[in-house]
Amino acid sequence: MNKNADDMYRAKRLYQRVKNLYHLLVAVLANLRYGFPSRQIKVIGVTGTDGKTTTANLIYHILKSAGKPVSLISTVYAQVGGVRYETGLHTTNPDAIQTQRLIRKAVQHGDEYMVFETTSHGIDQHRVFGVQYYLGVITNVTHEHLDYHYTYKHYLDTKTKLLLWSQKALVNKDDVSYVEIKKTLRRKNHHFFTYGVRPGADFCLDKTRIAKNTPRFNRFNFCAAYAVGRMLGISEEVIYRAMASFRLPNGRWELVYDRKFKILIDFAHTPNAFKNLLPEVREKLLGNGRLIHVFGAAGLRDHTKRYQMGKTSGSYSDVIILTEEDYRTESLYNICEQIGKGIHSVNKDYTIINNRLDAIEKAIKIAQDNDVVVLTGKAHEQSLCRHKTEYPWNEKAAVMKTLKHYDLL
Numbered sequence: 568m569n570k571n572a573d574d575m576y577r578a579k580r581l582y583q584r585v586k587n588l589y590h591l592l593v594a595v596l597a598n599l600r601y602g603f604p605s606r607q608i609k610v611i612g613v614t615g616t617d618g619k620t621t622t623a624n625l626i627y628h629i630l631k632s633a634g635k636p637v638s639l640i641s642t643v644y645a646q647v648g649g650v651r652y653e654t655g656l657h658t659t660n661p662d663a664i665q666t667q668r669l670i671r672k673a674v675q676h677g678d679e680y681m682v683f684e685t686t687s688h689g690i691d692q693h694r695v696f697g698v699q700y701y702l703g704v705i706t707n708v709t710h711e712h713l714d715y716h717y718t719y720k721h722y723l724d725t726k727t728k729l730l731l732w733s734q735k736a737l738v739n740k741d742d743v744s745y746v747e748i749k750k751t752l753r754r755k756n757h758h759f760f761t762y763g764v765r766p767g768a769d770f771c772l773d774k775t776r777i778a779k780n781t782p783r784f785n786r787f788n789f790c791a792a793y794a795v796g797r798m799l800g801i802s803e804e805v806i807y808r809a810m811a812s813f814r815l816p817n818g819r820w821e822l823v824y825d826r827k828f829k830i831l832i833d834f835a836h837t838p839n840a841f842k843n844l845l846p847e848v849r850e851k852l853l854g855n856g857r858l859i860h861v862f863g864a865a866g867l868r869d870h871t872k873r874y875q876m877g878k879t880s881g882s883y884s885d886v887i888i889l890t891e892e893d894y895r896t897e898s899l900y901n902i903c904e905q906i907g908k909g910i911h912s913v914n915k916d917y918t919i920i921n922n923r924l925d926a927i928e929k930a931i932k933i934a935q936d937n938d939v940v941v942l943t944g945k946a947h948e949q950s951l952c953r954h955k956t957e958y959p960w961n962e963k964a965a966v967m968k969t970l971k972h973y974d975l976l
């Protein structure tokens with residue numbers, strides 16, 4: 568980082584810290600209002616760049632299957648105190664008041680555990696201040712959110728705070744972030760456990776016990792959930808039985824159409840997620856057809872990942888349609904051009920279709936026998952941000968509407 572960039576980074580971080588003082592004050596008041604409820608329940612925090620939602624939901628499912636009273640707050644939905652809440656907008660962590668209120672509801676319901684999907688924004692902005700974590704889990708830490716954190720180091724350090732706040736910590740030994748996380752935890756004399764799919768970790772999952780149709784990239788999520796279950800004293804048989812009955816959350820490897828061609832919806836929106844998802848699609852779903860990829864990138868968010876997203880998609884996709892994904896006040900065309908540079912770097916071309924519904928219609932219209940249409944980035948989310956307005960959006964409903972229009976259902 569050069570001097571000018573370093574000065575800019577320091578200035579922006581100072582602004583963020585001042586702004587976050589307000590969030591800290593709100594969090595303190597929320598904890599006082601609801602009586603520090605996390606002291607009366609075992610909170611299992613799950614963080615990471617990719618795989619948080621699947622891991623959190625699987626841990627919840629394992630605990631439920633083991634007969635444990637448990638609540639869940641995740642990106643897709645929350646199940647707290649026996650009541651389901653939809654959370655399908657753009658933020659994973661509720662604000663501090665909602666967070667403490669939901670934990671209090673879980674305590675009042677008599678729950679022993681709360682599985683809490685936790686983001687780096689939630690940590691840095693003090694939205695989870697006061698939450699006493701019993702067990703903290705990191706799935707992975709790769710390129711993402713540098714619009715907010717500016718440097719990978721700050722992003723990684725923020726994620727690692729969850730482990731330092733937790734009585735017990737669990738780290739993915741096979742992830743590229745492991746070496747740096749290990750250094751930080753050892754420097755702080757904080758004991759931790761490891762999980763992985765290769766021998767040498769404290770917890771290794773028997774991959775033969777995972778359903779064959781489970782995407783390979785989910786093996787780390789399953790391994791993390793397995794490790795949590797074992798750390799909480801749940802038997803292997805109960806864990807494996809729960810895994811066999813588990814269904815991935817909405818928008819995670821969701822095959823919504825499978826006839827002459829296939830349509831898959833997934834929340835992948837990072838270079839690492841593309842690198843995991845697209846080869847898996849080619850291996851598991853694609854025969855002699857084409858992979859048609861429809862995606863975009865969020866506006867006013869990490870622009871440094873766009874080139875790599877384009878390059879990765881270009882490396883595995885046969886047809887690429889770029890479209891909107893919450894472009895906000897940023898130029899949609901500029902976003903697509905930045906992605907497009909990565910696509911061109913691997914000698915592939917692309918089409919830009921501004922309206923997401925039109926892009927989906929185009930992909931379905933050109934799909935031929937044995938093709939797979941992959942829609943990434945929106946998945947479970949229930950709104951689409953254009954300029955400063957949130958418009959209702961449902962990815963699966965948009966697909967079904969188009970299929971019905973072309974008499975494909």
